[in-house]
Amino acid sequence: MSRYMSSRFADLEAYVPGEQPQDMQYVKLNTNESPFPPAPAVTEAVKAEIDRLNLYPDPEGKVLRQKLAELYGVKTENIFLANGSDELLSFFFMTFCDRERGVAFPAVSYGFYPVYADLYGLDAQIIPLRENFRLAAEDYCGIGKNIVIANPNAPTGRTIPLSDIEKILRSNPDHVVMIDEAYIDFGGESCLPLLPKYDNLLICQTFSKFRSLAGGRLGFAIGSPGLIEDLDTIKYSTNSYNVNRLTMAAAVAAIDNNGYYVANSRTIQANRAYTVAELSKLGFETLPSMANFIFTHSPKVDGGTLYQELKARGVLVRHWDKPEITGWCRVTIGSREQMDIFLEKVREILEEAG
Ligand code: PMP
Secondary structure (H helix, E strand, C coil), rough: CCCCHHHHCCCCCCCCCCCCCCCCCCCEECCCCCCCCCCCCHHHHHHHCCCHHHHHHCCCCCCHHHHHHHHHCCCHHHEEEEHHHHHHHHHHHHCCCCCHHHHHHHHCCCCHHHHHHHCCCCEEEECCCCCCCCCCCHHHHCCCCCCECCCCCCCCCCCHHHHHHHHHHHCCCCCCCEEEECHHHHHHCCCCHHCCCCEEEEEEEEEECCCCCCCCEEEEECCHHHHHHHHHHHCCCCCCCCHHHHHHHHHHHHHCHHHHHCCCCCCCCHHHHHHHHHHHHHHHCCCCCCCEEEEEECCCCCCHHHHHHHCCCEEEEEECCHHHCCCCCCEEEHHEEEEHHHHHHHHHHHHCCC
């Protein structure tokens, strides 16, 4: 920290993204990317857009918002676009969370939530999970704070039913409840059907996982027109052109090729079941996951050692040195070939551990 940085950030601990090695030698199962490239039509759409890069993008993103509205059966005024859902989360905190309204989220969840809370000077209420990392809806009912919950949760992969989300929404009518559905398209159930009933519901989604566009950086919110308008006010006070032309062109083409991504998701779900079954034969305990990753641990090797040993063998997974989860690793579900290499290395490590 230089002597020029604002003192209010003196204690800020920045988010640490998963490793992104640039040599590409690893089997990369650490940041929940898709192993599949974008649909061929997406590549074509991006190429066609390159010649228009001299022009700013549409700050309203009308064409893309219209496409998303059609896909999800809502109106354009229900959609907000962001530069990745990380940016959307940042806008959520900036727009709705202040000292008076506060914010609450689970103790084991996406690591960016506490960072944003700190960045925006909030004293977040951090709510522990129950047994087996289960989220209990009653812990959030009537708490009188804004709430962020990832469903499926990360890094656990566990889901909560719509009925629980509804209880949380109903009991906190004066606060915004953001449901982060970054991983919803791998078998989970979106809370979109609750939208007409609850104007305090804000759904956060991303093109980074199911739609193979992590490098394009596109997230979006679905919510009541009032919430979207508020997000827009902050967006236009921060960065009006937050989503670039190439990404918008890519996203429109991706929506037009939805079937390609649905088929890929089915493959990921099959590979997930296969990986869980194979790990179970090796004595691993894995939480039930509806995401494109699993959270798993072995009684024979602790999480940190497994991470290190896999890395030494060219396979990257994610491990956190936090007491509640230090025994565990999060493993992205990739192609069948990638999962076979991962499993082969795990077998090797277990054999060496005796
Ligand atoms: N929410 C959750 C729960 C995530 O795991 C991630 C990705 N790491 C994000 C949001 C952000 O994704 P992106 O910014 O790529 O849309």
